[in-house]
Amino acid sequence: MDLINNKILKCLQENARQSNVAIGKQVGISSPAVSERIKKMEDSGILEGYIAQISSLDLGYQFKAIITLRAFMGKLKPFLEKIQTYDEVVNCYRITGNENIVMEVVLRNQKHLEGFIDNLIVYGETKTQIVLSQVVKQNAIKPA
Amino acid sequence: MDLINNKILKCLQENARQSNVAIGKQVGISSPAVSERIKKMEDSGILEGYIAQISSLDLGYQFKAIITLRAFMGKLKPFLEKIQTYDEVVNCYRITGNENIVMEVVLRNQKHLEGFIDNLIVYGETKTQIVLSQVVKQNAIKPA
DNA sequence: AGTGAAAGTGATATACG
DNA sequence: CGTATATCACTTTCACT
DSSP states (O other): OOHHHHHHHHHHHHOTTSOHHHHHHHHTSOHHHHHHHHHHHHHHTSEEEEEEEEOTTTTTOOEEEEEEEEEOTTOHHHHHHHGGGOTTEEEEEEESSSOOEEEEEEESSHHHHHHHHHHHTTTEEEEEEEEEEEEEOSOOOOOO | OOHHHHHHHHHHHHOTTSOHHHHHHHHTSOHHHHHHHHHHHHHHTSEEEEEEEEOTTTTTOOEEEEEEEEEOTTOHHHHHHHGGGOTTEEEEEEESSSOOEEEEEEESSHHHHHHHHHHHTTTEEEEEEEEEEEEEOSOOOOOO
């Protein structure tokens, strides 16, 4: 991991679909060198993948919500398995503190939200916070 | 938005860096048709961009945290401006409820966390939850 | 809106500083 | 670990359906 790799990561976080030639021009090396460095970072696990950012509103979801869950005794494990099956869940973390889980979900409408929360009620207490706006949009992670 | 576009979005959410030819084979149309459809979805705002997923641990960040903020009177606006300048913030939402803000941050170590929270103390009360593990990993958004 | 073919550009493998 | 070159694949444009 040197300065060039950091620049490559920056490029890929800005636009993962640009060519290796374009990246090479920005970082000052040739395209085969870019290709080789990217492959190494993929193999080493630094580069986990490349995903399209999609507007959930334009795809028919009226809102996003942050739902936190405080699991009942013995219900965390079954929850961790069940949660994998829900399409609504965009992201889910296990966290420290009184609450065990925080997740980001997309929902078509109020009925959809109501139904989704009903599914969770057997696993624990939930807290739902509707997303009003995105203040910081998927900021690039810089080398520490 | 038809079935083919939905399949294209699915491909791009699985691997945004695959070629249009590869996508075309999976969805059953030619590569120029894929290219045209992608361009239209980019122009219409459905496709917002393509980003590399990066392992924050491998980049030198020992942990992730979810920090929620309950802003003091008149401090929300200055916070919304200031937060844009912090490299630690990967994602930040304004939300409904008692707390106004929830954000996902990456941190090098305990000292870094302490320093970051100190920066926020002037804007409001914070609650910090350390991420233990990622239960659901950047799930693809399906058409509603 | 999709296909097929031509031309331009990018990726990949190999040889070599 | 890098570049340079050559071959192969992909993207883009355009005429046609």
